[in-house]
Amino acid sequence: MGVHPPGFITGGYNSRLEALLRAGEFVVTAELQAQDGGDPEAVRADAAGLVGYVDAANCTDNSAAHAHLSAIAAGHLAADAGLEPIVQFTCRDRNRIALQSDLLGAAALGGRNVLLLTGDDVSAGDHPETRAIFDIDSLHLMRIARTMRDEGTYLSGRKLSSPPSIFIGAAENPFAPPHHVRAPRLAKKVDAGAEFAQLQLCFNVPRLRIFMEELGELGVLDRCFVLVSVYIARSVRGIRYMRDVVPGIDVPDEVMARFDAVADAPRERQTQEGIAFALETIAAVREIPGIRGVHLISINGQAEIRRVVERAGLLPRPIAAV
Amino acid sequence: METAADGRPKMGLGTRAILLVEKVTKEPLWDCRMCGQCILHSTGLRCPMTCPKNLRNGPCGGVLQNGNCEVEPDRTCTWVTAWKRSRRLPLWRDHMEHVNPPVDWRLEGTSSYINFATRRDKRVPDGWRASKERAMTERGARS
Numbered sequence: 034m035g036v037h038p039p040g041f042i043t044g045g046y047n048s049r050l051e052a053l054l055r056a057g058e059f060v061v062t063a064e065l066q067a068q069d070g071g072d073p074e075a076v077r078a079d080a081a082g083l084v085g086y087v088d089a090a091n092c093t094d095n096s097a098a099h100a101h102l103s104a105i106a107a108g109h110l111a112a113d114a115g116l117e118p119i120v121q122f123t124c125r126d127r128n129r130i131a132l133q134s135d136l137l138g139a140a141a142l143g144g145r146n147v148l149l150l151t152g153d154d155v156s157a158g159d160h161p162e163t164r165a166i167f168d169i170d171s172l173h174l175m176r177i178a179r180t181m182r183d184e185g186t187y188l189s190g191r192k193l194s195s196p197p198s199i200f201i202g203a204a205e206n207p208f209a210p211p212h213h214v215r216a217p218r219l220a221k222k223v224d225a226g227a228e229f230a231q232l233q234l235c236f237n238v239p240r241l242r243i244f245m246e247e248l249g250e251l252g253v254l255d256r257c258f259v260l261v262s263v264y265i266a267r268s269v270r271g272i273r274y275m276r277d278v279v280p281g282i283d284v285p286d287e288v289m290a291r292f293d294a295v296a297d298a299p300r301e302r303q304t305q306e307g308i309a310f311a312l313e314t315i316a317a318v319r320e321i322p323g324i325r326g327v328h329l330i331s332i333n334g335q336a337e338i339r340r341v342v343e344r345a346g347l348l349p350r351p352i353a354a355v
Numbered sequence: 356m357e358t359a360a361d362g363r364p365k366m367g368l369g370t371r372a373i374l375l376v377e378k379v380t381k382e383p384l385w386d387c388r389m390c391g392q393c394i395l396h397s398t399g400l401r402c403p404m405t406c407p408k409n410l411r412n413g414p415c416g417g418v419l420q421n422g423n424c425e426v427e428p429d430r431t432c433t434w435v436t437a438w439k440r441s442r443r444l445p446l447w448r449d450h451m452e453h454v455n456p457p458v459d460w461r462l463e464g465t466s467s468y469i470n471f472a473t474r475r476d477k478r479v480p481d482g483w484r485a486s487k488e489r490a491m492t493e494r495g496a497r498s
Binding site (some may be wrong): 042124129151152153154156157161165167168169170172173176177179180183184186187188189190191205206209211213214217218221224225226233281282283290 | 407408409410411412413414415417418419420421422425426432434435438439451452454456457458460472480481482483484485486487489490
């Protein structure tokens with residue numbers, strides 16, 4: 034089967050990201066800062082700062098159940114600034130009608146990559162009194178997106194006038210229990226239609242190795258491009274927050290101890306440690322068969338993302354022929 | 356069984372009697388939420404509708420390191436229990452791998468026994484069926 038998943042019928046590439054992955058490049062993605070305002074320049078400026086450093090950037094969908102400028106709008110503005118977006122969709126705030134409508138809307142506005150998620154519960158956000166939707170789950174959404182693109186119909190079976198050109202992504206968290214379910218669950222998502230996956234933040238490389246071996250045994254690595262998220266901590270407080278507040282994050286004690294050792298050092302020293310840790314993680318995951326790229330996350334740390342990409346030897350970014 | 360024009364099963368007296376039996380047995384036994392389209396065989400006999408996100412196809416990425424639910428941190432994740440129990444089942448173990456279709460919310464509160472007998476619970480949207488056939492072909496192509 035090689036690296037080309039079947040079911041690709043549009044003849045060209047849906048996105049630049051897809052073209053790079055299919056060309057065998059090790060890709061770099063990052064997360065754009067969610068904006069709490071209606072100023073398009075804020076998004077464009079944030080995106081412009083990553084052009085040339087990453088191949089695509091994720092636009093989160095009301096992350097942690099906090100309202101922000103919409104992911105579809107952010108994706109469009111990022112594309113405007115020359116950065117290819119990965120538009121995230123969660124099942125928390127919209128039913129299947131709205132999700133399908135927005136998949137078409139995103140594709141029409143330059144959102145050529147979509148990352149389809151279940152989403153954090155509303156209790157994680159600042160509107161815990163609201164009604165969560167969860168009409169369908171992320172796996173349903175993957176199959177619906179794939180149906181729209183490849184069969185040219187809505188879930189109902191009603192025909193689309195033109196199928197959306199989208200590269201379909203899933204998330205998976207190898208670091209959360211029940212661990213044995215994680216690889217088969219991603220396999221299920223690939224069966225449902227996912228073509229690339231962005232894994233949760235990795236602080237535990239040995240656990241990632243086991244997960245990737247399991248994926249290999251399930252035949253998933255031939256059908257899905259796997260990227261792993263790497264956190265660039267700017268402070269020890271930041272990594273503690275990840276461990277204690279964000280559900281599903283596994284920060285092993287030895288990793289925490291390393292950061293605790295610089296907890297009283299000046300801020301720059303803490304950032305230095307965060308960058309060093311990110312660089313070591315990137316070097317380690319690049320050695321794992323099947324890891325096809327990294328997804329960098331740093332809260333308000335665009336300069337740190339650029340430094341890490343540069344120091345990891347990932348520059349210049351390749352040019353994609355789409 | 357006949358269905359009403361809006362796709363909801365009709366609720367005659369006999370239906371209500373079966374529904375009553377189902378409610379009083381399944382609710383205490385499985386913590387059943389009466390979705391009307393039972394998939395307990397593919398969830399290790401743990402009702403998936405007890406998941407606050409209504410997940411029908413496995414655990415979300417927010418399961419806490421102790422195996423508890425991120426939304427209700429004082430209890431075990433529905434899918435952690437489902438996985439453990441599915442390993443102990445004499446049959447249906449591999450049903451955990453099934454891709455379960457989206458919920459038909461019209462069936463909520465109706466009898467899954469009747470919906471099973473009439474195959475009403477097997478009815479899926481046309482687009483779901485088409486993509487299932489494509490997925491099966493792909494699976495066949497690579498094996």
